[in-house]
Amino acid sequence: MTHRIYLVGAGIIARSHAAAIKGLPAADSIQLFVADPNAATLNTFAKQFPAARTFSDAERMLAEEAADDDIVVIATPPSTHRALACAALESGRHVLCEKPLAMDREEARAMLAVARQRGRLLGCCSVRYFGWSPFEETRRLLEEGALGSIYHVRFTFVEQRNRPGIEYQPETLWFLDCSKSGGGTLMDRAPYEFSMLNALFQPTRVEVLNAWLVDPVTELHLPEGVINDVEQHAGATLRYHLRDEAAFIMHYERASATHSTEQADIEISGLKGALRWDWPQRRARNLLTHSYDHAGQAETKTITFPVYYQGSIPFLNKPLHYFYQRVNGQDSPAVVNEQALFNFSCVRAIYDCASTGQPQSVVFERE
Numbered sequence: 001m002t003h004r005i006y007l008v009g010a011g012i013i014a015r016s017h018a019a020a021i022k023g024l025p026a027a028d029s030i031q032l033f034v035a036d037p038n039a040a041t042l043n044t045f046a047k048q049f050p051a052a053r054t055f056s057d058a059e060r061m062l063a064e065e066a067a068d069d070d071i072v073v074i075a076t077p078p079s080t081h082r083a084l085a086c087a088a089l090e091s092g093r094h095v096l097c098e099k100p101l102a103m104d105r106e107e108a109r110a111m112l113a114v115a116r117q118r119g120r121l122l123g124c125c126s127v128r129y130f131g132w133s134p135f136e137e138t139r140r141l142l143e144e145g146a147l148g149s150i151y152h153v154r155f156t157f158v159e160q161r162n163r164p165g166i167e168y169q170p171e172t173l174w175f176l177d178c179s180k181s182g183g184g185t186l187m188d189r190a191p192y193e194f195s196m197l198n199a200l201f202q203p204t205r206v207e208v209l210n211a212w213l214v215d216p217v218t219e220l221h222l223p224e225g226v227i228n229d230v231e232q233h234a235g236a237t238l239r240y241h242l243r244d245e246a247a248f249i250m251h252y253e254r255a256s257a258t259h260s261t262e263q264a265d266i267e268i269s270g271l272k273g274a275l276r277w278d279w280p281q282r283r284a285r286n287l288l289t290h291s292y293d294h295a296g297q298a299e300t301k302t303i304t305f306p307v308y309y310q311g312s313i314p315f316l317n318k319p320l321h322y323f324y325q326r327v328n329g330q331d332s333p334a335v336v337n338e339q340a341l342f343n344f345s346c347v348r349a350i351y352d353c354a355s356t357g358q359p360q361s362v363v364f365e366r367e
């Protein structure tokens, strides 16, 4: 069983991971280590988690010999993920990396190559919606074949103002700088969404047929010198290829700033039935509707479900809990290795399609 957890980065999300340790088995015997070059951030962390051993750099923290089940969590801005994750894997430890996994597909591939070479797991923290009841109900109906062949999926999560670095976590300005974040609303939120969509449909290949990225104009009062060059509204048309040679088209749209109407839902259309459910946002009605034909008449069943943060494992704890289970040989929905690379590549392929104007193809590659 894992007895040592190392956090690289002591910022906002690192504190959630540290708090999540309390819910792990034998939590009292888990030693927590944390490294951050920012002394003030490290200090704030140490006040909240006084038992943690603190370091000003990750290399020193990971210098001691690795145990087989040590876990390192990378909780730093995306531009640092590759170097820090590779160093942690090289130290002989399993690595759970914050989303987005990397800056681009090349970096993510390089990280997986080191994980394979060292025989360690590379996980991604993109699993917070797994286990949520509409997701599980959808999975159940898909597995039962209740919807028949799927021919269209529409995913929409359009918020008028919820930009990381502006309305959400306004003190964290690196979110707005593409050289540090790798992108805007897509890099920030799409990793969760594609982890969920890919877990539901388990595609063998995803094509991005066309894509667009924009940053709608709004009045802003950012501190002088702050770089703000990321997209806040994006959309793509994708073709999902499934294991049984079937395929469907997906229309995907998300925004953290837009002048369009707010909307947040997912609709899955199959030849025998359709499902629609609210994606979590402020005004979500938390409804899942299942529509189908009954003796020639349209029928609809409606289920009300609990909000996504209620459940046996709090949603912020899921990444560490699921990864811990996987590292310790238990069944777990953790997203690791080839699946982590594939999910992230679907997100990056949207950028690559938008910037080149060329369709992109992402193939699920088993080792």
Ligand SMILES: NC(=O)c1ccc[n+]([C@@H]2O[C@H](COP(=O)([O-])OP(=O)(O)OC[C@H]3O[C@@H](n4cnc5c(N)ncnc54)[C@H](O)[C@@H]3O)[C@@H](O)[C@H]2O)c1
Pocket (backbone or CB within 6 Å): 008, 009, 010, 011, 012, 013, 014, 035, 036, 037, 038, 041, 057, 058, 075, 076, 077, 078, 080, 084, 098, 099, 100, 169, 172, 188
């Ligand atoms: N804040 C959230 O709600 C949230 C939620 C989920 C995921 N994430 C993801 O978590 C990651 C971190 O986000 P955050 O909001 O915690 O950012 P943050 O700015 O609050 O914290 C990042 C910390 O990393 C430290 N850092 C930078 N380089 C480092 C290095 N080389 N070694 C050690 N520490 C280093 C910084 O000093 C900073 O304290 C990002 O990938 C983000 O997308 C954030």
